[in-house]
Amino acid sequence: MGFSFVLLQIVIVEFLFLNFMEYDFKKIEAEWKKYWNDNHVYKVSNENDKPKCYVLDMFPYPSGAGLHVGHPLGYIASDIYARYKRLKGFNVLHPMGFDAFGLPAEQYAIETGQHPAVTTEKNIARYREQLDNIGFCYDWSREVRTSDPKYYKWTQWIFLQLFHSWYDHKADKAQPVSELIALFEKEGNQNVACPGDETLHFDALKWNDFSEKEKREALMQYRLAYQGYAQVWWCEALGTVLANDEVVNGVSERGGHPVERKNMRQWFLRITEYAERLLASLDNLDWTEPMKEMQRNWIGKSVGAEVRFGLTPALSEGEGAVDQNSGITVFTTRPDTVFGVDFMVLAPEYELVDDITTEEQKEAISQYKTYVKSRSERERMSEVKQVTGCFTGAYARHPLTNKNIPIWISEYVLAGYGTGAIMAVPSGDDRDHAFAKHFGIPITNIFGDKYTGEEAYSAKTGTIENSEFLSGMSIAEASEAAIDELVDDGAGRRKVNYKLRDAGFSRQRYWGEPFPIIYVDDIPYGIDEPIIHNEHKLGSLPVELPMVAYYKPGPEGQGPLANIEDWVETDAGERETNTMPGYAGSSWYFLRYMDPHNDTEFASRKATDYWNQVDVYIGGNEHAVGHLLYSRMWTKALYDLGHIGFDEPFKKMLNQGMIQGQSYFMNSFMGSELLPGENEVKVVMISSDENLEKFKIPFDLNGKMHVSASGNVVPLRIKYGHTYIDTKNRLTKSKFLEYINAVPTGLILSVENVYWKGQTENGEEYIQCSLEIEKMSKSKYNVVNPDDIVAQYGADTFRMYEMFLGPIDVSKPWDTKGIEGVHRFLKKLWRLYADEQKGWLINDDAPTNDELRILHKTIKKIEEDVERFAFNTSVSQFMICVNELTALSCHKRGILEPLALTICPFAPHIAEELWHQLGHTTSVISANFPKYDEQYTRENSKVYPVAINGRTRLEMEFPLDTQKATIEQAVMADENVVKWMEGKPLKKFIFVEGKMINVVV
């Protein structure tokens, strides 16, 4: 014992002496993080002569699971870019904050009683710690949190701007509602079509006669933030509205209660008024084409016609008659098919349905509507093979032929889509065709031979037949002619339709921004309006979210705020009890970073003019249409109203791919699972079907089988599987024991129950497991914490490894295979500067040409790569550079000082350490990025691949400025070329300068 203690001491002493110049990333990283923090190295000023550059990350939602290795992928990329730009002489704004309102915190509050503000605070602290650990150059003095009253004060303020605005199509911009009122007083609304209700018409006289309520209701149809009705998931048992996410397989995720669609009064943003501008200005953005394409598709502009079908006399006469004016208007992109209409389909929610349904059909229609209430929009759109519907018994009148057209309802027509009604042309549309076949509705053929009777002819070529005056015309001609005729008859008009729908802006939740709205006699007013502000002194923002003791929903599906009577009731009236959705705060946060502590404005005009648009925005493409579209709309609205000087928020947009998790499942295992909160034992059989057969597993052992919907046995997930599984996806007996001891699985697991698949090379028994790539998420137990990686290898290795994994925009599973290589590279880099035994190695010898070539090529490559965001190839180049310099035993300051600067954006800690070791006293980030010298990057000859008939056969070297004729002569004279030509005559000689030579015979 004593002996080995002495030995240990010797070893330690030896270790300390011999390794004093070792690459000690722990020490280095801790030291420089402290230095950066203490010296405010990353603080950015709004006053600066340098050109500006705004590099932004999508801010995270601080979830309880903490940051996982997938989050930093984009952050590292933007950090590299920000540091690079700073070294290149830009004043770089690179901020970070938190999207802190959201459903999960509230859900957690419901379950545990902890206030969302408390858990959010805690989660943010954790995120901050994890982010700091990676060494980002954020200016934390500019941090924003959407749940901070100082922040959401301005979210509410912007909401009020939208509430007090309308979209003026003549000026093509948002204008204050006050101007609209002035207009109405003068001439009514005859010159400003009403976006919310096309049937709303009034003159000045009528307007002035309107009551306050009527006026406000009319204005509501114009406002950019307005109230309307929308369907939500209503869960009777929980007494609450559920998010789409919380509804799984048609029942509530919590408790498995039934849910149904319910119409509720909601706030909306009239984003549809911006549809055309959002579409048009995409062309000028430096976004990826797929990203723009997704937005275009989401906006979904289509040109066609609106066609009005009248109702048959039977419906509009006699007792219980339907109003003669209430025909059915449809939108169609194919007016040319109007003579092929065999029936009409209304969305089951369509208002008129109950009025027109005949006595005989009432029961059937009612039953069908009940069924549809249980269906999500997604299901209704995607399950196309399943045809459902119901006949109303009523008929419409075809506007051109006067024929009776049966009116059906079906779930495949969505209420919020177009007009909520379609004219069905079975011979030309697949779904209409399937519907007609299914219900035996006779089909009119308007495509002649093209329609076979088997399937619809939906191609957009050919001529229209059997269609009166349209017969023989091409589709384009027929469309025009049909629209002209419909317009003449007063039965239709040309129409541009957008798939884009107004954005629902209400949530029946607690943890979100309260609306700055008070109802006076049931009329909603902004709290900045005189009736509230002057008379009741309630007008100041923010409307703070009150503390609550519990998070139960309010009466009739209202949010929890409805329960707080003191808060709801004010002198002026009742407060709005809904809160704003998650995207409210995130729609404008990039503006707040520019001037985060401003108490009097959301951001000063000076600050927004200086920083202007975000130069580079990096984030996941799951936000391609949601967040990015809303931000664009808010920016345009703020621009229209004169608050900012630009109308697009993000000049350049880059997507980061998702880092997926690796989940492991046992394929051959038998055990039993204790159901959560119950004493019931569920048998979990984990096996391939062959094993089920083979071992005749008693299904009825102690309880139920764990069987999926498809009837297959569900494989058992191994939580945090990556720490237990070997390289051949096997769980060995010892690891299995370790697993069941360490991880609470909720299972009764015992070794006796295990069916061992076989034995490993070492003779150990194992369970065969399978690997699945899934989203990295806490609930899937496949999350990898960056802290663990940083602790083991350091932040610089982690940063470079994430970049080395591949292009940032590609999704890939997380795998630590290969991280060693990157770590080795950094150690090798270090050894160019310092030797573990001999210490500091830098000398002032003059660099050789070879060394200079390596350096300058590297600088050039890094510059090109960073500018095009190809960081994976940068890492490769650094490796090549270090390998070559190592081979040359280069320890020269003239090479290694610029190299330290070049690698600084990627590995800032080691760069800072080396920079200071080289004798500098200020931060490496304040230095200048080295410039490459072309004389070292230019080659003067090229080894050309010579191909015969496109197949590379040999190589020949020529000086770069050699003429084609000279090369041709030399190539044709080469004996190898002659051999490969096999005596055939030369057909063509292709020479691409600097690339290749091809001899065609």
Add this chain to the structure above:
RNA sequence: GCCCCGAUGGCGGAAUUGGUAGACGCGCCAGACUCAAAAUCUGGUAUUCGCAAGGAUGUGCAGGUUCGAUUCCUGUUCGGGGCACCA
């Protein structure tokens, strides 16, 4: 179902504008150093035929355009993301 993306060695990937497919790293194999191990270094490593020289094949699959295709076009399969209240 609709929209968008992807598929290249055992693995992550490279090939930037249609011009030498497999850079760089991991893994694996062999060797050096070492009492030994770790660390480090050197060489090899797409498949296939061949002792070798060398040849043939090869970028999910089937076609097409081209002197030349991982790259462009058409179709198709599989995987991922989004589809409007998760963020």
